[in-house]
């Protein structure tokens with residue numbers, strides 16, 4: 001698709017190229033082509049005869065013509081993917097009028113209402129794509145979102161066809177002592193030949209993507225939760241026996257989430273049972289199947305010996321996310337997959353707000369923004385950019401993106417800010433209450449959500465809707481002059497061109513702002529301004545003679561602010577702003593400014609020294625501020641990531657001529673760390689003495705651990721010998737994974753005998769524990785060591801490495817692709833390695849393979865030699881026969 005010649009409408013909606021697809025191109029699905037399904041399926045009965053190598057599925061569907069459509073066609077199209085049909089019956093008799101079309105089963109029905117029965121046979125052991133019914137570690141489990149159900153049986157596999165399910169499952173009692181499905185267990189018994197069976201019924205109509213089944217040798221950690229109306233819910237976390245001791249945190253997180261959703265969003269659970277099952281082979285984090293969540297073990301298992309503080313937080317966040325989906329996703333689902341952000345954006349916002357309440361607002365907000373900038377901003381600036389409500393796709397799995405999830409959450413957060421700012425009551429809640437009331441039991445659209453928020457809160461969101469249509473991160477250039485009545489601030493917003501979209505309309509952007517005074521230190525009152533025009537000037541009240549503008553406080557809007565503040569103003573904001581995010585931002589800005597200028601060779605000797613001095617001054621105030629708690633201090637001490645700097649460097653030139661130089665960025669960032677380590681040696685040592693031995697359970701322990709590792713990392717740049725001693729001591733004395741992993745991370749980057757010794761000790765201690773061995777792979781692939789590439793090559797040959805387990809593949813190769821100095825090696829060997837991974841993984845697990853394309857897809861923003869090498873690798877992939885739909889789509893978009 002040639003985007004440059006694609007016609008545009010003034011709203012900036014992409015109009016897709018209408019050239020006919022190449023003969024073997026997977027078809028493009030378009031949002032505007034939505035049509036309701038001509039049939040309804042009020043009841044679905046499934047009977048599974050389970051076996052790892054062969055499972056027989058008998059489906060009985062009650063179907064009726066959909067009264068909401070005008071279709072009179074006899075055709076009933078049931079989606080299938082790789083299924084063979086053993087038998088079709090209609091109304092109890094064998095039926096011959098059916099055919100296969102591209103994997104789908106097409107039955108021509110004589111009447112308006114029928115019972116259709118179909119028998120299929122599948123081989124879960126051969127299912128390496130992990131979609132549909134697959135085997136993992138001796139158990140059987142399913143993953144049906146987005147289009148996996150069609151790999152189990154023929155069905156209208158689309159989210160707007162809701163049905164109630166009754167499921168019987170039988171299998172070997174030895175192999176599968178536990179048989180789980182959605183809803184409630186309504187029967188069980190013994191069968192022939194060492195088999196047993198269970199029957200489950202889910203009273204809530206659901207789309208097929210929420211179906212789940214698990215059969216295996218599992219044990220549960222259980223504890224009941226009583227809902228506010230008195231329903232006693234049995235909550236179980238199912239794992240393999242050896243993992244049971246690591247499930248308390250998950251169970252407690254579930255209880256906390258259930259309570260929080262009642263308190264904050266008024267949502268109560270609606271079944272007597274809530275099952276969570278941990279599986280070790282899983283493409284994503286977890287899945288919100290009704291009453292039976294399936295989780296990647298990574299987001300269930302945690303204890304201090306094996307999980308870091310960040311891992312504990314991630315478990316809590318993902319447990320909450322899946323639980324919150326029960327309302328935002330399951331009770332109200334999506335009409336079609338273009339509406340994915342309806343459930344995902346909203347649910348991410350809900351899990352973020354929950355974690356803010358549990359972990360602390362300021363630090364959590366900074367972490368969420370860091371994730372957005374590391375994952376979503378690059379996506380929005382690259383060839384895979386799409387609006388949070390995409391307009392077309394070839395493979396929906398490619399649209400489970402940071403844009404749909406994280407930017408989607410930011411967009412709804414802005415609505416919440418607009419509804420709630422300055423008010424005493426939670427006005428946003430009125431909007432969400434109305435949404436839940438109005439659409440309960442339906443498959444809804446993003447438009448339905450926005451309208452409910454408007455109707456419930458009184459907001460007017462006409463222009464705001466552009467956030468759903470327009471891709472790209474808006475940039476706001478800010479200029480200020482001292483006027484008679486205050487500070488006159490002029491905002492010029494632009495939304496960059498993105499694939500298929502040009503000349504976009506101005507966005508409705510809320511910003512929380514305040515004007516402080518640098519001389520008196522007076523902090524101005526915060527106000528909410530709303531930008532709606534390409535350019536507008538707003539006068540803000542002064543709080544003293546030397547105004548300093550604090551802008552986008554709390555990261556009100558997902559935009560890039562271009563401000564020409566004095567460096568002294570940034571130092572002031574970094575030290576004094578009353579908004580913790582603004583303080584973080586000022587420090588980041590100072591570092592970004594210096595690093596981008598230095599990496600672009602814009603600074604002479606004096607300019608370099610001055611830039612570093614300013615960052616050190618700001619850093620000093622962070623290290624020594626007695627008011628800061630260590631958690632916040634640890635956040636503030638993190639320099640901008642290399643990915644963020646890459647984007648800042650490529651985006652710093654509106655003409656797009658300047659490109660990113662990742663190796664220069666890396667070099668300058670390391671040099672800055674060295675200078676901070678040398679200049680602030682005394683302060684860092686003083687701080688280290690305060691934090692080194694804070695006990696694990698101390699309320700200040702978490703923050704202390706964060707700061708401790710940051711200091712060791714700075715010393716690794718300024719005094720490697722000293723850092724090796726510090727980190728070795730930290731490793732040897734650690735009574736928890738946070739300290740152990742932090743120390744090993746520092747050691748991994750050093751050419752020092754302590755490195756290999758501790759890596760071996762870590763491996764020996766945790767051999768057999770898959771999640772911790774994943775960390776062992778990651779630490780080496782992410783390290784600052786100059787020989788990373790050869791380390792990664794050797795690790796790929798390690799007996800513990802396998803391409804069949806997505807966690808293991810990601811632990812080695814995603815980490816490597818995120819390690820700028822290695823991935824961007826001058827000779828292109830890093831790019832070749834990732835392209836080889838894509839090609840090797842694609843036939844095994846296309847969904848996971850396709851996720852490795854985006855690092856290569858950033859070629860247009862990088863200097864020309866590397867760009868050529870990256871593009872050549874993409875072309876090599878594109879030229880390979882038999883690519884999956886997933887990888888084909890990502891590679892062709894990246895080359896367009």
Ligand code: 0A1
Nearest residue numbers: 143145146284286287288400
């Ligand atoms: N809905 C899940 C994410 C998910 C999506 C696709 C999957 O398989 C391809 C699995 C999980 C969530 O948001 O948690």
Ligand code: ZN
Nearest residue numbers: 321325344347
């Ligand atoms: Zn989700």
